[in-house]
Amino acid sequence: MQHTSTQDTLVGLFVASGIVGLFFLALQVSNLSSFVEEDSYTITARFENSGGLKPKSPVSAAGVKIGKVRSISFDPKTYESVVQMSINSQYNTIPDDTTASVFTAGLLGEQYVNLEPGGSDVFLQNDGKIEITQSAIILEKAIGQFLFKSAEDSAEEKK
Amino acid sequence: MIQLLQNLGATTRTSFTKLGRGTYFLLQTISGILSVLARPRLLLNQMYSVGVLSFLIITISGLFVGMVLGLQGYYTLSDFGAEETLGVMVAASLVRELGPVVSALLFAGRAGSALTAEIGLMKATEQLSGMEMMAVDPVKRIITPRFLAGLISMPILAALFSAVGIIGGQIIGSGLLGVDEGAYWSQMQANIDFQDDIINGVIKSFVFGFIASWIALFEGYDAIPTSEGVSRATTRTVVNSAFSILGLDFILTALMFGDD
Numbered sequence: 001m002q003h004t005s006t007q008d009t010l011v012g013l014f015v016a017s018g019i020v021g022l023f024f025l026a027l028q029v030s031n032l033s034s035f036v037e038e039d040s041y042t043i044t045a046r047f048e049n050s051g052g053l054k055p056k057s058p059v060s061a062a063g064v065k066i067g068k069v070r071s072i073s074f075d076p077k078t079y080e081s082v083v084q085m086s087i088n089s090q091y092n093t094i095p096d097d098t099t100a101s102v103f104t105a106g107l108l109g110e111q112y113v114n115l116e117p118g119g120s121d122v123f124l125q126n127d128g129k130i131e132i133t134q135s136a137i138i139l140e141k142a143i144g145q146f147l148f149k150s151a152e153d154s155a156e157e158k159k
Numbered sequence: 160m161i162q163l164l165q166n167l168g169a170t171t172r173t174s175f176t177k178l179g180r181g182t183y184f185l186l187q188t189i190s191g192i193l194s195v196l197a198r199p200r201l202l203l204n205q206m207y208s209v210g211v212l213s214f215l216i217i218t219i220s221g222l223f224v225g226m227v228l229g230l231q232g233y234y235t236l237s238d239f240g241a242e243e244t245l246g247v248m249v250a251a252s253l254v255r256e257l258g259p260v261v262s263a264l265l266f267a268g269r270a271g272s273a274l275t276a277e278i279g280l281m282k283a284t285e286q287l288s289g290m291e292m293m294a295v296d297p298v299k300r301i302i303t304p305r306f307l308a309g310l311i312s313m314p315i316l317a318a319l320f321s322a323v324g325i326i327g328g329q330i331i332g333s334g335l336l337g338v339d340e341g342a343y344w345s346q347m348q349a350n351i352d353f354q355d356d357i358i359n360g361v362i363k364s365f366v367f368g369f370i371a372s373w374i375a376l377f378e379g380y381d382a383i384p385t386s387e388g389v390s391r392a393t394t395r396t397v398v399n400s401a402f403s404i405l406g407l408d409f410i411l412t413a414l415m416f417g418d419d
Binding site: 010014015018019021022028029031 | 181203204206207250254283312315319321322323325344347348350351352356357
């Protein structure tokens with residue numbers, strides 16, 4: 001057995017390295033660091049169909065992530081999907097005639113909300129609402145329409 | 160035929176008796192925690208032999224596991240043109256599964272077997288009964304410090320394993336194979352959730368530390384006090400720990416990650 005004070009130092013180093021490891025996992029590996037600077041405001045948009053959008057999906061403008069989806073709920077009166085988004089406070093100049101649309105990153109990637117700023121001088125405040133929205137493109141629907149249309153075309157050609 | 164049934168009954172009975180003794184032993188061990196906390200020197204000594212001495216094997220294995228994950232992940236992912244998600248793959252598999260499980264298996268092999276042999280030999284050389292003669296409770300004096308040390312060391316070792324493994328994956332992935340380093344980390348950060356992945360991984364390693372230390376100490380305490388008995392107990396420690404860790408891992412994974 002080693003001298004006790006060396007042993008104490010080694011145990012201390014061991015525990016410290018464990019704490020460093022956990023910190024590394026928390027800050028460098030996981031999304032914990034993105035919670036820390038979370039100084040944000042909430043805006044709401046109503047979509048006819050929000051598709052595969054999930055809470056924590058990114059919200060971006062011009063391709064840059066500026067916030068994330070906080071919650072998605074169904075409005076039983078208007079039959080619309082109500083999407084609440086948290087936008088980082090540093091981006092506080094979003095015009096109130098902004099268009100929100102649900103896009104897909106790549107062909108099979110995850111879905112996100114894209115904000116296309118309008119030209120208004122009035123900016124969205126906390127609890128603001130986006131009036132102009134564009135629903136998610138449902139792949140099945142699009143394929144269905146395409147097939148239907150091509151069938152129609154070929155029927156017309158035969159006439 | 161009757162003989163067969165008799166044997167079956169006897170085996171069942173002895174295994175249940177053993178489980179009962181094990182549970183009693185565990186309760187005894189836990190009841191000694193307060194008296195150990197009053198004498199932290201005992202705990203510190205055990206932290207050294209259980210934790211610090213396992214440090215090297217855990218970190219080196221972690222590094223190599225991470226490097227292998229980086230290589231294999233890259234070959235598979237590059238077929239789909241998705242090399243950038245290598246970080247997610249390495250980190251998720253390490254933090255959720257490989258970190259807790261492999262470090263617990265190594266822990267059972269490195270520290271658990273040593274504990275069993277140590278306690279078994281103490282029993283064989285009648286040190287434990289000697290303590291009882293001196294009115295020192297051997298469970299409180301010998302077992303509980305080792306149990307606590309295992310319980311504390313295991314999450315630390317698992318966290319180290321994952322952290323070193325992720326760095327190893329990065330060394331291979333972006334250092335050797337040319338995955339973009341920024342993408343490696345940012346994809347990882349975007350997809351690994353602190354609560355769902357990391358906290359659950361820590362809970363897992365805690366459970367594994369509990370079960371591995373319990374089995375190791377009980378097998379030693381329950382060993383037949385001969386050299387053959389101790390060697391058998393050591394074997395049983397490694398086998399039973401491995402079974403329990405892998406079985407529990409399945410249950411814990413089903414409970415924790417069932418939703419998504």
